[in-house]
Amino acid sequence: MTSTTDERDLKAASAVRGRSLWDDARDRLLANKAAVTSMVVLVAVAIACFIGPLLSPHDYDEVYREYVKVPASLEPYPRADQVTPEIESVLRRARVTVDELTVESGNFTARISSPRKIDPRVTRYIDRSDLFENAEIYDFSADEKSATVRADVKTLYFFFGTDSNGRDLMTRTLIAGRVSLTIGLLATFVAIAIGVVYGAVSGYLGGRVDLLMMRIVDILYSLPFIFFVILLVVFFGRNFVLMFIAVGAVEWLDMARIVRGQTLSLKRQEFVQAAEALGVDNAGVLKRHIIPNTLGQVVIYMTLLVPKVILLESFLSFLGLGVQEPMTSWGVLISEGSRNVQGAAWMLIFPSIFLTSTLFALNFIGDGLRDALDPKDR
Template identity: 65%
Template sequence: MTDAALPTAPAVAGRSLWATALRRLMRNRAAMVSLVVLALYTLAGIVGPMVWPHDYATVYSNYVKVPASLTPYPRANTIVPGAERALARARVEVDTVDVAGETVTLGLTASREIDPRITRYLDRSDLFSNARIVETGDDGRSAVMEADIARLTFVFGTDSNGRDLAARILVSIRISLMIGALATGVALIIGVLYGATAGFLGGRIDGVMMRIVDVLYSLPFIFFVILLVVFFGRNVVLMFIAVGAVEWLDMARIVRGQTLSLRRREFVRAAEGLGVGPAAILRRHIIPNVLGPVIIFMTLLVPKVILLESFLSFLGLGVQEPLTSLGVLISEGARNMRNAPSMLIFPSLALTILLFALNFLGDGLRDALDPKDR
């Protein structure tokens, strides 16, 4: 039998290290659940404020610190007092108030002719809408007014200013995720380039560059924050770009350590022997091979930056009104936790779930990318 007659085995396609890491990550249930949670958070932060029925900055003065409820407001026992209170400054007497379904009917009398523009007093109230005069007496001093009852639902309640807490949590998720991604991106770019350059060049250049990092480590962080607020004001984007420019120190040290171990590897020495320049070696060989630890550190840096923003907002140095973040909401909820506990509970739960998801995803990536566990 000749060699041509022998059956040939089908070629088996190999898997790259990244494909293997992805398969290992998908088998980690906690990491996959965390990934789904983060996707839902991202969707809620981007789309939620646009589709939610309440705007995060709209103030409902008649609903200050109302508790969370799935039943629409106003309650039945507040409709009549609310109508009387709305017309208290209109110089009319409210003789009768009848509530039928979603309509309230008021019998009015006055010592002089009733102005038809009196309907504005009810329209300005959060309890009523579409107020109109349906009947007027012959002398103009009596009238019958009708108005529709405005039904509003606050699933998480309202804050101390009467703003919908759910809408504010949605926009705070957007702000917190934006700040975390923005500051982490800045730290990633500066830290990877700085650490890879210091580790690859080595010698005196490495010593000088890392001494600069040590000096920056020794300075108190709150000092940086005060300087950033002085120079950038209340511009949250610029301020947290600068915060990311401070948070790159840990990233630089991690990348430098990985680069020191990689620069002695055979493929790097082979590239040097072929005449490849230092910049090309960094771009093609060093940086791609340190992405595993960098990705893991990124998942841990994002919650760190979010907690930092919450801390700064709690002190009044972060996000300012009318925008809000989870730190701002928690700070406000802590001041009102006795008479309005929902103001503290719901933002705290939102932040806790977000931080748990980020940390579980980081643990899953660490396990998937760990070469010793393959």
């Protein structure tokens, strides 16, 4: 008898608890295949950008002088036809003559000679090359004018090719993703957080408060964006925090106006008036009724703001106010790739793939969130 009563109590409690609007929105979002796939793609890109450079054998600023603008390839460098000319060039710079050369798999051996005594430090010329390592010299002749040198052929992989300075493009693309995603997402979230709260408060309170708050927005609109960024550069210097503050502190103005317009419409709805009649304070009405019902428009604007922020970052970097060498971003890589598209198309293709994949994913996620948070579907 007691167990039956307990079961009834549990069923009654679950029936009273019910489901929240957020639970329904989550289920509708997870049922959207395009949105779920886009979330997987976005997470994969983020993981690759933040973990990939740690696993890469190349640093993002490491320069390989012998590998400038080499094409993307799954096969290792150097190619077989590159080894012999490079050996001869290196030893020519060391002012020795190659009498006999044997190139084997993974190393080479050369008999060298010179009209004067050979300095054992000649191996430094070989080690400075990007193609060889672990050079050693031995088997000197009696007059030390001939000797034998050997070195290992250094195997390198450039899956995305290299740029115009001989830096690994894969590592730089992943590092650029860190910069673009960090600036784009964080600046967007700051702009949305400020704009939603500011616009909702302005639209809901109305009257003189609304008039004063909107005039402040108009004043900020009148300030040139570049002038505002230059002021931040003077005070804070060039760093990621600057980009984050500069973009986020300006882009919230559009969001504030959008949310204000939605709030002016929502505050006349019956459910808001009912909440006011029940004695809910202004903060409670904004938190539970106004702001949640503006999220559909907010999400749509967010999907447009992220690529806008990424492009703004690229524009500022071009002017010398943003990301500076050797650090990079997707926008900077695409700008550089577009100038070399005829002879080195891979410099444009790979950063563009990452950028477009991210933007498509954000758009599909935005559409899914818009449908999930649409009050008409609840």
